[in-house]
Amino acid sequence: MQDIQPRGLRRTAAAAYIGISPSLFDRARAAGVIPAPRQMFGVALWDRHDLNSLFDGKPAMKADNDNSSDYWDRECATGNLAS
Template sequence: MPAVDFTPRGLRREDAARYIGISPTLFDRKRKEGEIPPPRDLFGVMIWDRHDLDSLFAKPVYSAANDNHDNYWDTAFASEEAEVR
């Protein structure tokens, strides 16, 4: 018998924040800034679709963890990265 996935697709605010690994406070702030997809109103309850939240991880991340342009290695890596593209 195949395994059945019972992970809920719809998540309330706190669960949605936990799902993507951030605090509810940061979740709210990023939601207001438009960086987190809007919830859906299902039966009067605001629910985030897990698939919409998964799309946040599909975006490529190109910024360096350290934006210190005075650092030789950051500058050298950034120019190499630009040549690769």
């Protein structure tokens, strides 16, 4: 039978996959260097493809708003329906 390599990795396995300790993984994650995990079935999983992008020199995916201005947040939340 062929070994199956999971695409989703838990924190410790994700750290080992890229060759660093879990504590360094946590610090790099907090600094925004490592992409955020995906929540699947109540478990935080790092996508192997996202981790591969670190070695390809691509920036980490950002799920949060990386815009320094909240212009659209203000404009869309005004409730002003008259145009």
